[in-house]
Amino acid sequence: MAQTVNAPTLPPPPLSAGALGWARENLFGSRLSGALTLVSAAAIAVGLWFSLAWIFFSADWEVIVKLGGRFVIGQYNAETSCPGQNCFWRPQAGLLMATALLGVFWAITASVSVKRAAFAVALTSAAFAFLPYSLNEMGWDVRLLLLANVPALGAGWAIGRHTPLNTPSRAIIASVGAFLLTLLLLRGGFLGLEPVVVEKWGGLMLNILLALTGIVFSFPLGVGLALGRRSNLPVLKLLCVFFIEVMRGMPLITLLFMSQVLVPLAFPENFPLNSVTRAAIVIILFSAAYMAENVRGGLQSLHPGQAQASRALGLAAWQTTLFISLPQAIRNVIPALANQFIALFKDTSLVYIIAMLDIVQIGRAFIQGNTEYLLHARELFIFIAVVFWVFTYAMSYFSKRLETHLGVGQR
Amino acid sequence: MTTAPEETPASDDIIVFKDVHKWFGSFHVLRGITTSVRRGEKVVIMGPSGSGKSTFIRAVNRLEEHQRGQIFVDGVEMTNDVRHIDAIRRDVGMVFQSFNLFPHLSVINNITLAPIKVRKLPRREAEQAARALLERVGIPEQAEKYPAELSGGQQQRVAIARALAMQPNVMLFDEPTSALDPEMIREVLDVMRELARSGMTMMIVTHEIGFAREAADRVIFMDEGTIVEEGPPKEFFINPKEERTKLFLHQILTH
């Protein structure tokens, strides 16, 4: 007899029987898995033993210490780049703005992951203020500006909470403004600020600037290309296909090389276009082509009933694209986009081909100029690899959070 | 053409089809459909699979373009003129077999999207109306959920509420219950019955004979792209004239 009415409601059974139970179930479920677990554990232990021994006893991290701030800003503050002035504060002002804006976004979105990012940036920056350099090597001014990231975060949060800068769209506009302001500051040449030619920008700052520019501009361009490729206008479609296939068909390094020759052709003569801008343009176009194909894949995967339902409600074609198709398409391809942006970030290193000193190249140039460190190139490049990993892992983490937040694959 | 759209002869007819033809490639789907629907009338369309029922009602709001003949909705002829099409789509609600709710929007946003973007209603007003509609279709407590979190019957009721939010004069239903379990079929049909009582003009493709008998003013039987027979449900079900109708009814009744 079914007892549905009077059956008591029971709590669900416990998910697992503690750590031991979990291990028994997952690590030693069968003879084979038990053996595999033991072998892997041994391999991991040996690997860890040798890595840690090398990191703490054999390796000489002196070279990292010597390069110091140059990892971050390259030659930017060198006497040859910024003669007669101390220019270190200009990149730092950019960092402060970024931290403050993270605070603003934290206040607006109340999202845990944004909060974590904001604290990570602010606290890491502040932590650098305590590096055991002498005051000669790293002055109070530098340290104070680094520490200022913590109050900047608080200020940003207060701004997002208590001022009209309290909607996502306004915060995005403010971010674009802050980005442009940072570029202007770095450039200098006004209000008595010594101009610093962009060829002297370098280090991680250069990688980040190029990656940010690339992501921000290639996104709308790529979406436009994807829509163009799917449009009914044959000429537009053909142009988009042509552009995408050409850009995808060439290695980025070739494009960067060509940028120095070809991009100027697209602008009037004497147009003040420096090599970094040219590189940035090429990176944007290259990334946009991949972006377009990713977004197109997302659009293709949509059920045709979605657009039909939207049109049947009276939404115009452009509204259907903007409110129904694109949000779903982009949401569905977030993993692919994250992948692409990670690749883009790493590819910014290729600007060495046009004689820019990004973080990798700064390291290489240093070793070449100081042959006494030749033996420690390993430490140097491992360090640089870790820096890249931290950033790309952060991107991966955020894309994962975004997926969860938007319910990809769930709804 | 910039002249005023041609007026239909009888203004009591809200939908008029005059010798409408449609081809998919070389496949002749609609082969001369001529019929009209009066204001407030409930028309049920039946017919074997592939007979062109969906194509027929989708031609009403031009989700399918016809290639010959004329279609008038509310006195306006359906042509390629985008303004007419958009105006008519605002006036004609549609409910699909597969619901087609927008999965990235919550239930309330599914319903308010078109009123806000198309009718330019203020959000607050649109949400109030949406909640009233959810009440009407019997699921006021689901407003903040996402479509994937609802049962099929609930999703279809949201889809009906979404269409009603545009305050249409005509509602088109394309097999609204075919993807549902029996229990959910009933909840959806209840909503449709209530809608029918409220005086809405409805065109419904369905195989629910019980519903057709009690709610329809007229049943249209289609086969191979033509209207084979039409008439009030009593006559249609009890006394069909055409051989093909008899065969079809025999099949679905003994099924």
Ligand SMILES: Nc1ncnc2c1ncn2[C@@H]1O[C@H](COP(=O)(O)OP(=O)(O)OP(=O)(O)O)[C@@H](O)[C@H]1O
């Ligand atoms: N986009 C299309 N391209 C080509 N052929 C189509 C298309 N849509 C429908 N058809 C064909 O047109 C015919 C009529 O289709 P329609 O969907 O109108 O039939 P239906 O009566 O609604 O059938 P069902 O009961 O299966 O829904 C079918 O043979 C179908 O294969």
Ligand SMILES: [Mg+2]
């Ligand atoms: Mg059909």
